[in-house]
Each structure stands twice: as C-alpha cells, then as structure tokens.
Amino acid sequence: MKAIHYPKGMKAPMSASSHTTNAGRGMALEHDLNQANLYYRDNDIAVIYKKPTPIQVVNVDYPARNKARISEAYYRTPSTTDYNGIYRGRYIDFEAKETKNKTSFPIQMIGQHQMDHLQRIVRLGGIGFFIIRFTHHQQTFLIDALTLIQTIETINRSSIPYQWFVQHGLPVQTHYRPRLAYLEVVDQYYFKEV
C-alpha cells in the first residue's frame, strides 16, 4: 500500500477521528479551517493561523544534547480565541466550534474569556466572529461576534436553537478549493460585497 503524502502543514484527515484528547475535539472543522488558511496564505490572500494550544510545561528531560523531551505538562485554558490574522488590511479574530447536537448549540462551549476577548477586538476596530458547525446537518455558519454574544446574554437558555443559526447565521459554502471558503462570507458581511 502506498502512503499518501500530504502537503506541508496539512494532516491526513484520518488523524482527526483517531484523536482522543481534549484538544482533539472538533478536529474536522479545525482541519477544514487549517486547509483554508493554508490556501489563503499560499495565494497571498490572508495570513490567518490557529494559535498553538497553550500548555503548561512542568518537567523537561534532556535524553540527548539539544534534545528536550517534555515529560510532564498540562493543557491550559486559552485566554483568547483560536484563530487570528490579517485580511484585506484588517485584523481578523474568531473562534470555531462544532457540535454533534442536532437541535441546538450548547452555550457552555464558548468561554467567557473568549467573549470578552472578541468584544475588546471589536472595540479596537477589528473584525470578530464565530464559526459554528452542526455536524449532523453538515452546516457551517459564520456569526458576527457581537450578534452571538448578545444572544447568549439574553436568551435565558443553556443552548441556542439550530433554527436561530439558520435565521441569523451566514452559511459558509463548501467548494473544491478551499473547501471551507469562509472569507467569502467575511467579504459579504464585513466588506458589503455581493
């Protein structure tokens, strides 16, 4: 059997489902976004990266010269969103979440610090949003940060119905390349293009 070689920065889609750690949740959406960001970078359209997962290193061994092996470490709660970068001269910042839930999106998936962060970004003139995927419906929505945060703060429920996203979210279409062309939606909403 011949091994498939993926371009640099891309992981085999298989690795998503075999992931079992906390950090592995929501890997399919992450894979699509990383692929889109790689395409945008390679074509000088945007420079947007997923930030590394913050890890608290407790112990490091040096089995060989210049080779550090971390032998004890813990995941830390990120203080910001996962993705940021630049597009059309503007600062872009977003959080991406996917849920298997059919009828609603659990609000607890979004941290208070992430909402605070996005509100700060918007106050300073940046573009902030969420990308929410309902895997069951195979639907991915882009929702402006302030719109979703306002709804979270007023809905008086622990989840937001799927139908709310159908009405208020901007659907992200899938294409051949990049598969998840989310910057098209950014163009439409934040740069008022049709």
Next chain:
Amino acid sequence: MKAIHYPKGMKAPMSASSHTTNAGRGMALEHDLNQANLYYRDNDIAVIYKKPTPIQVVNVDYPARNKARISEAYYRTPSTTDYNGIYRGRYIDFEAKETKNKTSFPIQMIGQHQMDHLQRIVRLGGIGFFIIRFTHHQQTFLIDALTLIQTIETINRSSIPYQWFVQHGLPVQTHYRPRLAYLEVVDQYYFKEV
C-alpha cells in the same frame, strides 16, 4: 515570609532567571513585553498577545477523570512570530529577541520562516517589526521588519553590529508603567506622530 501576589497574567520576575529550557531564553524581554501588553489590554489601548509555544504532544495520561497529563511532548519550531494583535485598528505582528552579545546581533537568532511571515504581513497591509534587546547595553530597539530583513539579506556577515542598531533602530524608552512602552515607538514610526 509573605508571598507576593502578582496581578493575573503576570509572573514573578524571579521565574525568568530560573528557567532553563530552550523556551526560557530571552525571558526578561518577554516579561517586559507581557507586562506592557497586559497594561495595553487593561486600558483598552491594544490587544496583543504572545502566542503559546507550539508543542507536539505524543502521549497523554488520564490519572483521573477529566484530568489530562501530558507525559511525552516536544517543542516544535514556530511557523510565525511570537507576538500579534491589534492596535489603532491595524494588525500588528512582531518578533522579539534579546542577546547578551556586546558588539553585534547574531542573525541566526531570526528564522527564515519568521522573515517570510513578516514580509507576507507587510504585503497584506499589516505593521511588522522586530524588538531587539542588547542586555549588556540595557538598550531595546524597535526595527521595521523590512529594514532589518533587507540588512540581513545584504550585510554578508553572520551578525549585525550594535552600532547599526544605534543608527537605524528606534530606541524603546523605559518608563514606570508600562516599563517597556513600545507602542510609543509604533506611534512615532507607523503613525508619524512626534
């Protein structure tokens, strides 16, 4: 002895010198920058963060429910610079390095991927620069990304003389709060204020 409690997000200065891993190099400058960024965030001036160090997790144990302990991991080479964020509506991106060298700055301290990244950022309309500290001279300079990159590519030496920074760098003054007020220099250079 009474323990000193530092504000959230700040670490005790002591932790800098006690750090011995690769990731611990240049911790004093990092501490000053984190302190400045915390001040800028708390005062709604700018939102700029240091990205977490990318770590490749190989093995995770679960000694208790919901408690993940990383038992094998390795430092990865970052594909971007260490710092990015938003200031005055603009995307900001920079790399910070400090050297104990008295007479020159070793070019090898800056990775090719970091130069490529900053050039991309500038092409897309962002502000990109380096912050270089000479610890011996107690001098910290801000240098525009393209200026330093051009010099690196043409100097035909493995290091850039300290005097070059004195002539072409913008000195970052130290104050009471924040100690390293580097956005003052960004104002002067990129927003043409005096």
